[in-house]
Amino acid sequence: MSQSTQLPKTSQLNELSTLEIAQVLMERLSISPNDWHRLKSNRNSRANEQVAAAIVYLLKNQPQEAQARLEQAVGWLDRSISAPPCPTHGSRE
Numbered sequence: 001m002s003q004s005t006q007l008p009k010t011s012q013l014n015e016l017s018t019l020e021i022a023q024v025l026m027e028r029l030s031i032s033p034n035d036w037h038r039l040k041s042n043r044n045s046r047a048n049e050q051v052a053a054a055i056v057y058l059l060k061n062q063p064q065e066a067q068a069r070l071e072q073a074v075g076w077l078d079r080s081i082s083a084p085p086c087p088t089h090g091s092r093e
Contacts, residue, residue, distance in 0.1 A: 019059045026052040040083040047076040 013021065029052045031039045039045045054069035075081035 019056070022052070022055045022059050026056050028052075037086065040086075043076045043079070046083075047073040050076065 016024075026049070029045075029048045031045060031049060050069045050073035054066040054073065057063070057066035057069060072081070
């Protein structure tokens with residue numbers, strides 16, 4: 001497959017705002033409910049979704065929210081945070 005068929009044409013991307021492109025990226029990098037158990041502890045996946053969210057918040061002029069997401073991303077990368085246990089697997093009665 002040629003590169004021109006793999007990537008959207010520049011003119012198509014130019015039709016989207018920077019915020020819309022960031023939102024698409026965030027959607028692509030977000031862990032879906034179907035993949036949650038498989039990826040909840042994947043540090044790279046978790047950092048990716050947090051950085052993408054941070055970009056969206058920055059573009060929406062919400063720097064405090066962006067900073068919180070960036071701190072979460074760093075926590076995943078430096079192993080200072082971990083995934084909490086799944087609430088549906090807690091106590092069994």
